Each structure stands twice: as C-alpha cells, then as structure tokens.
Amino acid sequence: MLLSISNKSSSIPSFVSRLRGTVRLGAAEFNLKADLPVHEGAALSGANSSPLSFKHAISDLVELTDFSPQLPGDFPDLFFEEDTLRITVSPGGALLSGTAAGEWKNPFGVLKGLTLRNFQLNYSSANRTLGLAVDAEFGSARPKGRLLFDRGKLRIVAVTLDEINLGSILAKSLGIVWGPLNALILRVRDPAEPIRFYYCDGPAYAGYEEGFRVDQAAIEIAGHRAEVALSAAGGTATLAGRFLSDIDLGFLRLSAADDSRMGPALSVDEAERALRLDAGITFLGERLGTSTVAARPPSANGYELRGEIRATTDVLVFKTPDFIFTWSKAKGFHVDTWAMPDFPFDLSFVELLNKVPMRSACGPFSSEMVKQSIHTRFDLKARIDSGPESALRFTLNGRYRIFVDQDEVVSGQLPPNLTLLLKPDEFNFTALANGIRDAIHGSATALVQQLVDPTFPERSTQFLGALLVQPLPEEVANLIRCRGWSVAGPVPTSGPDPAASATSEREGEATPDRYARELRRRGMTAQQAASLIAGVYPALGPADLISLLRRHYPETVGTPLLMLWALDRAGVPRESAAQAFLTRTPDVKDAAFSAAVKTVDPHPRVEQTVKHLQRLQTSGLQAARQLKAAFPTFSATQIGYLLLVHFSQTVPDARAMGTALRGMGANYRQVRTAIYDLFPVLSPAEVEAVARSCFQGGP
C-alpha cells in the first residue's frame, strides 16, 4: 500500500526531522544531534554524558590520529565534568571544545611561579593541532596561555602578556636578582604579538625556541626601544637583543658596532648588574670607534647610560679624547673629567698687557717689545653637563703654559671654572675648539693681570722677563715701572745691576741693601720682597736676611709672625728661621713666638688638608669654612694666613680675607685682629674700615 499522510481537518500536516548519532571518547558517550532542515548544512553537536578524564580524552584524541599521548610527569589529573566537553560535526569538519577544571602549578617544574587553570580544549579536524587554551596566574598578572602538543607529546606551555616586570620573572621563575635591571619593564614589541613567556620541551617547535624563554618583548633604554629575549639554561639567565635604531642624544649617538642598520646589540653584564651595549660611538659628529656602554633603567640616583669614549686618534686639536660619560633623563649628560692636554691657543700678549687696568696713564706696549716666538698651551680638564635648551655646558679648569722658543717659561692655573655652552647646532669638535678658545680669551685679561700682579713679584718677574725682548729698553722699563709691575734682570735703576753693585760696594753700601731699598721703593712688603732678594742673593743666611729686612722693612716684620712669614717666603728652612729669629730676638715673648711658629709652620696634617682643598680648587670662603671645621681651635689669624698664602687667587687682599673669615663664623673682633696681624701696612683706621666693610651687607 502507498503511504499518504493527511488529517481529517484537511490542514497541512507539519513535520520536524532530526539527525543524531553517538561518538565514544575516553569511556564517555557523546550524543550528537542536529535539527533539520537547515539551510547551510547540518551541524551535529553534543556533549559528554558522563565525567571524562582529561588524560583519557587526550589519549583517545591523539590515538585517533595515530599518535601516542605523552604528558609530563607533573601534569595534573583533570576531568571534564558531565556536559563540559562538546563535539560538533559540521560541513567544516569536527570540532572538540570544552573546559577541564583543576590547576597545574610550576609547569614542567620549569615555569616556576606560574599556575594554569581552566584547560580549554579546542581541537579541530581542519588543522589537527592539539592545543589547549588556559587561564594563568603569575603573581598579580592573569595572562592567557596555551598548551601545544607535537604528535601527541605536550611540548609547549606558553602564556602571553602585554607587559611584565623583568625582576618579577627573574625572582619567581629563576631565583635570580639583577639589581637595578630588575626594574626593567618588558613590553610588547608589536601590538599584534604579545610577549611570550614559555617553556618548550625539546627542540624548537611551532615558532617556539627550545627551553625557558621570554620573547617578543621590548624594553626602553634612554627613550629608545630594543627588542629583547630572556632565556635560561643551567641556572643561568641571558637577556639579549638589539635596539631598533641608534640611540641618538644629539651630541652622542650609539649605533651598531658593526655599522649595520639596526641599533646597538645588548646583553647583560651580571657583574655590573647592567645591560651591556656593544656600540659604535659618535660624539659631536665624530665616529670615535666602538665601546661598551652600560645601560640601566631610570632610578632616583643612578645613570641610565654609562660608557667610556676612547678615541684612538686625535680629533682636530683634541688629543685622543678619552673620558667616561653618564647620562640619565633626569640628570642629563655628565662627564666628570675630560682631560684635554696641550690645547693650543696663542694669546695676544701685547693686547692683553695693555688691557690690564692702570692707576695712572702709561703708554701702551707694542708688538716689537714682545718676543715673537711665544706660544701658549693649555692643559685643560673639562667637566660636561647638560645645559639649558638642550645645550652642553663645558666647565674648564686647568693650567696654561707659555713657551718661548719652545722652552716653557711660565705656567700657572687658569682662572677657575671657565664655562662655555655648546648649542645643538654646534655639536661638533670645531665649534667646541672655538668655544674653548673664546672662553680662554675671555679670561685671558684676568690671567695676565694675575701674572703681573705686584703682590707676587717673582711670578711677574718671571713672566715679563720671559715675554719681553731682552735687554729691556729704557722705554719698556718705564712702561713696567709706570704700571708698578715687577721685572727682574737688568732693569735700569730697578734691579741689582752687577756693575752698579760693584760701584755701590766701592761706595760702602752692600748690594742687597740697595736691592731691598729698590723693592721697597716699588711698594713691596717684606713678605713680597723676601723671595726676590733671596733669589738674587742666595748666599744670604737667615741672620743676614733678618737684619736686612729689619733695616728696610721695619713696618712689615714688626712681629714674630711677620718675620717668620717673610723668611718662609725667602725659602729659609723653618727650623733655621726660628733659630735665627730667637738668637737675634732674645726678648721675644714666648706666646707670640709660639703663635707665629704654629701659624707659619703648621702641623703636616694642616698642610695635607690645604693641599687637598687646593686640588679641589676650593674657593677661599669654602676653604676657610673647611679649615675651621677641621681645626676648630685655629685662630682667625692662623686661617687668614693660610688663605693668603695658599688661596691667593680668591683671597688677594684684606677685605677678601676678612669676608672669608666672617663667612667661616669669625666675629668682628677676630676679623679685625687677623687683618691687623697680617696686613701691617694698613693703619689702625684702615684696619677698622676694612673690617667694618666685611660686615656690611647682611649677616
């Protein structure tokens, strides 16, 4: 019979159809169903009807594809609860998806600190790669992760992160501390490729390198990005990578050591606890070879970059530049000392001599009066700091050396802290050389003024004697005399001319007396004249010198201190000076003599401190404070003496000394006493006036 379906109500019957079947996996049945009809192909879908062991499910799954399942020994027993693993069969193929609860801590025993949860199986017949997505926990991070199988063997556990603190990984997983490097933040190198933190068991697979690794990461050093990877093996960690481009600070560029188009390569120097950049160095536009630069993340006080620039050849007038630099965003660029020896810059001494201020109108020096073969060299030490508007500030200190016919005739300290700013459009060695010349030139007037300062006649004598054409014409001698400067040698009427001396001796007057009288006539004190006299008449003994000074400079050797000071300036050994003084001054008061000896011949520790402060180029004011702090029992006179003798550049006169003493805490009476003791040519009224002036203008 034929089947014909109709109903009595004559309405059209409707039907539903359904396709179903059963899959068995890991001792569990999956009842798959699909309602029909569908327009785009039926998809049967169903879940496990009973709890299912994760291992059994995985085993069956890989066995379906003829592989043997291999899970590491520490892999946990996980279960898919009933109805949590779903199989879908569609025109596109078969898909298994589901989540097993449970957790896996420290996967493989390698990824310490990492905990995996919610193992999400997602297996497709289309690519047949067995993998699991997982939720992960690493410290406070909650990354996503995955487990990858290679033909049934679990090979890779990986989690992905947007950023992670390097120190966190080092401490949690590797038990390593890299000090300042711990603060480095690893960030994604590419937004489409998050950081991978993984372990690959066995050789490289599916784009993962063997072993423990953190890759696809970038760090930032000095505002520049570098791609890095962290790996570990045998208890040793390695961080290596390369900057994407040169680190260009404008004045300093760190590039690849091999001149490749990428930036410098980096690795970790565990001893330094810093990154080590193998870089080509370009400073002020000049490639100065390669160097190793240490790099660290920013910190409160530390550097971000530190390296040594060591050129193997001269750059213009700069002898093989060699110095250590540091840089940080907060503190900028810094070089403590860049030694620039033998920097050539010939000064125009005629012009400079004529610029020295004069008390009265004197004629000018001319070029014919000065020797022609005079050269000047400077041994400089430059300190470099970041200046305003991205400029570099160079602070120069050092010495000058004056040569005549290639013989060094005079040397001395430059005025301290000459400064020049090198602007960004001047970041080249030519501009730097010009800037240094300008800075020296700007200080040259003061330098020459210092050289001809009559307070230090021996220096003036040495300088002018070497500079000026000899023998001095009367015209030149008059120019010098007019200015009140000192010059040795056969200056008519102003020096111990041997011929004149012979005449004088015949006339019954000893030549030293004549010379001493001449020096006094020039306005010198005993302390100023003593060294000149001793230099010209070295055979004079201490007793004769004491007599000579008393005859011609009674006002400035009137105290034991002043006499011992003068003898010290004359180079008389201190014990001899004291003995001679006592012999010739039996009625000296013990206290006054003792105080004088302590002042002029201080303890070696005092001299050491003074030398230390001199090396630091300390100002007179600072020196006074530090000497007082180191030797609190010292009187104002003792410290004033040390300032005048050893810090004469910044303490050239009574007022400067008084001001420095006041700055160290001396009161008015103490300052006045010190001025009185050390400046005997001043009248009492002048001493009072100078002392008062030191206390005007605030505390």
Next chain:
Amino acid sequence: MQYNAMVRGQIVIGSGEEKLSIPVSMKLPPDQPGSLVVDYTADKPEDATHLEVGKFADWVEQNLGPGVFDKTALPQSAQNLEVALKTLHLETTGTNFEMAVLLGSKGADNTWKAEWKPVSGFPLTLVDVTVDIKQV
C-alpha cells in the same frame, strides 16, 4: 469464540526498483474507532533493504512535504549514505506520524553499519546514526 481480524499490507518507501517495502498489519477493530494504527520496528534494519539517502529524501518530499528532510542539508559525506528503516508509527487519522531511519553504509567487511565518518581522513566515527521525522 472470539475472532480477531487483521489488515495486512506493505508500506512502500521509494519507488521503482529502489524502494523499501515494509510489511505492516493493523488490528481490527481498532482500539479507537475510526483510527487504524501502524507500529513497525525492524528486527535487524542493518540486514534489511537499504535506500539511497537521496531517494529517501525524494520520497519524504513527495509524501510528507518539501523541506522536511533535504539531502543537501546533510554534510557532504552523509549524502552518499543509505537509509534503513528502524521504526515507523502512524495513525490513519493523520495526526500522528513518526519514523526513524538509520544512516549507514557497507564497510570494508561488506556488512552494513549505521556508522558515519563525517570527516574524510579523520577517524572520528558516529554510531547509531539516525534520522528522526516526527509530525508536530
């Protein structure tokens, strides 16, 4: 003496040479007046006659209506299977119709099984693959 009367016949699914002939019988008088009921369950549907799934779909379209069971709705690999009737229930009032057919094919051992490997080359096998059609 009590007598029972039976109506016997065959329900034919398909047409021509490819058809399933299903022997059915109905009891007279019916339990409910005016309504004859057919209930059929195959003992071994695997061993019975099979019909191409396409032919079955044609029969369903002609006799039950279009769209009830469309061959093209099946995955490609299922479109080459055969059907074997497993159960049939119908009532002559036309208000209740249900049938279940197995989908399967002959394997390498030449025995017909209600199994389907939906993905070529991928050894996932569905067993007891069944199409249910029900009047609602």
